[in-house]
Amino acid sequence: MNSKLIWSLWLLMTLAIGSYYAYSIFGGGDKTQLLIGESTYGHFQIEMACETCHSDPFGGPEVLQDACTKCHAEELKAALDSHPKNKFTDPRNANLLKIIDARYCISCHTEHQQEQTRAMGVTLPDDYCFHCHEELGDERPSHEGLPFDSCASAGCHNFHDNRALYEDFLVKHANQPWLLTKEHPPFINLNLPSVSAKIQKLAALSIEDIDATNMLNDKNYIAQDWLADKHSQAGINCSGCHNSSDNWIDKPDHHICAECHTLETKGFLSGKHGMRLAENLSQSLAPIKPRESNLNFQDDAANKQQKCTACHAAHTFDTSFAATEACLSCHNDEHSLAFEFSPHAQLENNNFAAENSRVTCATCHMPRELSEQHDKKLLFVQHNQNYNLRPNEKMIRSVCMNCHGLEFAINSLADPELIRNNFNGRPTKHVESIDWALKRIKEN
Amino acid sequence: MKHIIKALFFSSIILSLNGCGEGEQKAGIDPKIYTDSLFAVMKADRTNYTKLIIKRLGPAGADKIKPNEHWEDLPEGAPLPAQMFRAGAEAVTELTDKFTYSLQSTWPINSQNAPKTPMEKEGLEFIAANPGENFYGEEKLGDVTYFTAVYPDVAVSDACTICHNEHKDSPRTDFKVGEVMGGVVIRVPL
Numbered sequence: 280m281n282s283k284l285i286w287s288l289w290l291l292m293t294l295a296i297g298s299y300y301a302y303s304i305f306g307g308g309d310k311t312q313l314l315i316g317e318s319t320y321g322h323f324q325i326e327m328a329c330e331t332c333h334s335d336p337f338g339g340p341e342v343l344q345d346a347c348t349k350c351h352a353e354e355l356k357a358a359l360d361s362h363p364k365n366k367f368t369d370p371r372n373a374n375l376l377k378i379i380d381a382r383y384c385i386s387c388h389t390e391h392q393q394e395q396t397r398a399m400g401v402t403l404p405d406d407y408c409f410h411c412h413e414e415l416g417d418e419r420p421s422h423e424g425l426p427f428d429s430c431a432s433a434g435c436h437n438f439h440d441n442r443a444l445y446e447d448f449l450v451k452h453a454n455q456p457w458l459l460t461k462e463h464p465p466f467i468n469l470n471l472p473s474v475s476a477k478i479q480k481l482a483a484l485s486i487e488d489i490d491a492t493n494m495l496n497d498k499n500y501i502a503q504d505w506l507a508d509k510h511s512q513a514g515i516n517c518s519g520c521h522n523s524s525d526n527w528i529d530k531p532d533h534h535i536c537a538e539c540h541t542l543e544t545k546g547f548l549s550g551k552h553g554m555r556l557a558e559n560l561s562q563s564l565a566p567i568k569p570r571e572s573n574l575n576f577q578d579d580a581a582n583k584q585q586k587c588t589a590c591h592a593a594h595t596f597d598t599s600f601a602a603t604e605a606c607l608s609c610h611n612d613e614h615s616l617a618f619e620f621s622p623h624a625q626l627e628n629n630n631f632a633a634e635n636s637r638v639t640c641a642t643c644h645m646p647r648e649l650s651e652q653h654d655k656k657l658l659f660v661q662h663n664q665n666y667n668l669r670p671n672e673k674m675i676r677s678v679c680m681n682c683h684g685l686e687f688a689i690n691s692l693a694d695p696e697l698i699r700n701n702f703n704g705r706p707t708k709h710v711e712s713i714d715w716a717l718k719r720i721k722e723n
Numbered sequence: 724m725k726h727i728i729k730a731l732f733f734s735s736i737i738l739s740l741n742g743c744g745e746g747e748q749k750a751g752i753d754p755k756i757y758t759d760s761l762f763a764v765m766k767a768d769r770t771n772y773t774k775l776i777i778k779r780l781g782p783a784g785a786d787k788i789k790p791n792e793h794w795e796d797l798p799e800g801a802p803l804p805a806q807m808f809r810a811g812a813e814a815v816t817e818l819t820d821k822f823t824y825s826l827q828s829t830w831p832i833n834s835q836n837a838p839k840t841p842m843e844k845e846g847l848e849f850i851a852a853n854p855g856e857n858f859y860g861e862e863k864l865g866d867v868t869y870f871t872a873v874y875p876d877v878a879v880s881d882a883c884t885i886c887h888n889e890h891k892d893s894p895r896t897d898f899k900v901g902e903v904m905g906g907v908v909i910r911v912p913l
Contacts, residue, residue, distance in 0.1 A: 359795050365813035369823050370910055371839050373865035411835075418834055447793055723891040 307562075316391035319400045321665075324554055324571075330561035332390070340383045347384040349559060350549065354666060358440035358673070378410045379403065387438075398432070399669055405432060421715045434672065434693035434710035443675035443685070449716040455684025457705075471649070471658040474513075474539045481514020491517035491524055504594035515539075532556075536587050542650055544587075546662030552585040553662070569609050580609040602639035615640070617701035624701075643678045644668065671698075686713050754870035755859055758909040761822065762857075762874045765808070765907060770879045773804040778882050790882075804883065821911070826876060828905030830895035832887065836905075840864065846873030847906045854903060861913065869910040876905040 302308040310327055318326040325331055332346035344364075355363070367381045380386045389395065389402040396402055405428035412430075416423035430436045436444060472480075486506055489495070494517065495502060505511050510519070518524075520531045528535070533556060537544035547553035555564040566584040569576035583589055590605035591598070603624075607615055618624050623638040644664050650657045661667075667674040671692045679688035690706035691697055697706055780787045780801075787799070794800030802810060805826055812824050829847050831837045838844040846858035850873055858873040878884050884898040898904055 363813075365816050368816040369812075369825050370864045370867065370869060370912075371825065371843065371908075373867075374839075377865075414834070442796070445793065448796070719891060 314391065317393035318391055319388075319393070319396055320573075321400055322390060324551070324567050325557075325560060325564065328560040328562045328564060331559065334561070340380075340385060343385050344383050347388075351384075354549075354663075355439060357666075359442055360439045361441050362438055375411055379407060404428070408436075421718070431670070434689055434708070435712045437670050437672060440670070440673050443672055443680075443689075444712065446716045446719070449685070449713045450720055452680075452685035453713045453717055455686065457684050457687035459680070459682055459684055471656050473658045473660075475541045475652070475657075478539050483512045484514055484516060485511075489517060491521060491527075493524055494521070494527060501594050508594060508596050510596065530588075530593075533587050540659075542657070542659040543662050546645075546660075546666075547587065550663035550665055552589070552664075556586075574610075575612045576609050577611045583609060599639075602637075602641035602645075606640040606644075613699045614701055617699070617703065621701035621703050643674060646678050648677070689713070754911050754913070755872065757911060758822070758859075758870070758872035759857075761824070761909055762872070762907060765811075765824065766874070768811070769804060769808050772807050773880050773882055777801065777804060778880055781882070783882065803886065822909060824907060824909045826905060827908055828876070830887075830893065831905070832890050832892045842871050843873070843908055846871065846908065849873070850875040850906050851903050858906075868913045870913055872909045874907045874909070875903045876907055878902050878904050 299308075300312075303310050303313055310329055313329065314326060317323075322332075332343060334346065335342045362381060364382050367376060376382065387403050387407065388400045392402050397405060401407075406426065408430040409427040412427075416425070431438060442448070486502060489502060489505075505517070520528075520535050522528050533544050533547065533553065544553075548557040552567070555567050566586050566589075568582050568584055570581035590601040592600070603618070607618065618640065623642075626638050641660065644667070645660050645662055646667065647658055648661045650659055667677050672689070674692065675685065675688045679692070683691075687706065689710045689712065690708050691702060693710050694706045694708040697704060697708075776788075777790050778784055781790045788801040789797050789799045790801045790803050791797055792803060792806070794802045794806070808826050812826070816823060825836075827836050827838050827843060827847060829838065829851065838847050840862060842860050842862040846860065849858040850856065854875070857875070860871050862869055862871050878887075878898055878900050881900055883904065884900055884902075887893050887898050887904065888896045
């Protein structure tokens with residue numbers, strides 16, 4: 280009798296536990312319990328959309344590799360990746376692959392292993408370069424005796440993106456002054472079109488042209504905001520974003536913005552602010568709120584959902600506000616708080632530069648880029664911060680060298696204290712890469 | 724009688740299986756002919772790119788393109804012949820796993836292109852010591868056995884020798900047109 284009871288209880292409990300996990304996996308239940316470890320900072324936002332990466336429960340590393348490339352391949356290609364997969368597929372590398380199988384991203388970036396995760400989401404010891412470049416000291420006397428954990432940490436090399444660090448580039452831009460120009464920064468031609476090339480610019484609209492007066496009620500301030508905004512000047516009426524009164528969309532989302540601002544939206548959905556809204560997730564997620572991140576944010580911004588309108592307030596869409604004040608309304612770390620007192624901000628306050636050439640948070644973290652669509656050049660703001668955020672040498676060419684010499688930029692980005700105080704002073708670090716490159720040229 | 728029928732039945736199966744095997748072997752291409760043919764195409768393309776594109780349109784010709792190691796970073800940049808060859812090898816890995824190939828040298832500008840496996844070293848030494856001859860062998864890499872062929876990579880133009888002799892990373896600076904500068908290694912998994 281006792282035995283029967285025990286077996287029945289065991290069966291019941293097994294079924295209950297099995298059902299709980301089956302519901303979690305297949306029934307759309309809470310998947311938190313299925314996480315095998317804390318996710319990296321790059322992926323924690325989408326960790327509940329498990330099937331985005333784990334698309335096949337029986338797949339091996341190829342399945343995960345597909346997931347990595349689905350989101351990151353384009354960026355790696357643009358960065359002229361120094362170690363793409365096809366560098367390792369030749370059988371002659373078989374012995375090396377036994378140590379680190381560099382054909383797969385997860386060999387170096389293992390997810391859900393927070394205790395092993397180091398800078399750049401790398402889960403290998405920092406001296407990983409040793410396994411393939413053991414004999415480097417024999418070939419380059421300047422590198423003899425250098426510890427292998429310093430290759431990527433000293434401002435000299437990156438595993439993927441070396442566009443600003445390769446030897447010929449260092450030589451070409453050696454001996455530049457710290458400031459390349461005292462005029463306004465030589466940004467890209469700002470007169471280029473900045474919305475999708477397929478959109479035709481329409482005639483400017485006036486208050487009499489508003490096509491949704493019945494929806495305005497007594498909110499005349501909305502009409503005034505719209506009138507002062509570039510949308511009315513570009514001929515975009517209320518219905519352009521909200522649809523007609525019969526099919527009114529009260530709060531248009533990023534899908535509407537994307538109809539014109541295609542590249543900005545694409546970057547937004549790939550970056551930290553909008554990745555939860557990306558189309559390629561296995562399930563829809565709510566926009567991220569600052570309180571869900573472990574970065575330091577302003578208390579009163581804790582619940583501010585990150586949608587287009589979080590920075591570009593509806594109807595005003597003030598890009599000047601979005602470029603600095605919007606950032607500082609959330610970000611509360613030392614670097615952000617020091618911006619106000621930084622030389623870059625002082626330039627702005629002193630009205631040193633023309634309005635469109637001011638140095639703002641966005642100048643560095645969401646720089647303007649050029650794209651070619653339908654044989655037309657298009658100016659857009661890169662809303663994916665990952666393109667130049669980490670490793671910070673990714674910023675050298677796209678941002679720093681618009682104004683500063685290469686050596687000053689490399690040294691500044693290698694100085695953690697200077698980054699903390701938002702570049703208030705001169706770099707105290709000196710990366711020797713340019714010196715060594717010049718020495719080699721001289722010796723040859 | 725039953726035993727005789729059974730014996731005949733099984734014999735016919737064994738014979739037919741043997742027959743299939745022989746048929747497959749006869750139908751397949753000899754690895755040597757396979758790699759020789761692949762090399763012929765590679766050599767033709769490589770020579771044509773060097774002479775018809777780099778030499779004709781580069782600084783020594785019309786000066787319309789800039790052959791450069793960092794060609795992707797230049798508006799008019801064009802890959803060097805060796806890079807063009809490697810780009811082909813890398814693209815092939817995306818298309819098939821039936822063979823791989825690489826360009827190597829005992830005097831490489833990039834040390835990653837020096838011979839690594841014992842057979843690569845033996846093959847490159849052989850083709851350097853025996854001009855006009857190829858090298859063939861079998862080697863096991865990882866868990867797979869490969870038919871490995873090594874073919875001489877000869878300097879077909881002064882575009883090759885000048886670049887290698889003047890490059891700061893080149894361990895040899897006295898290459899002459901017509902000399903073996905390295906080798907093309909083709910592998911076929913067996």
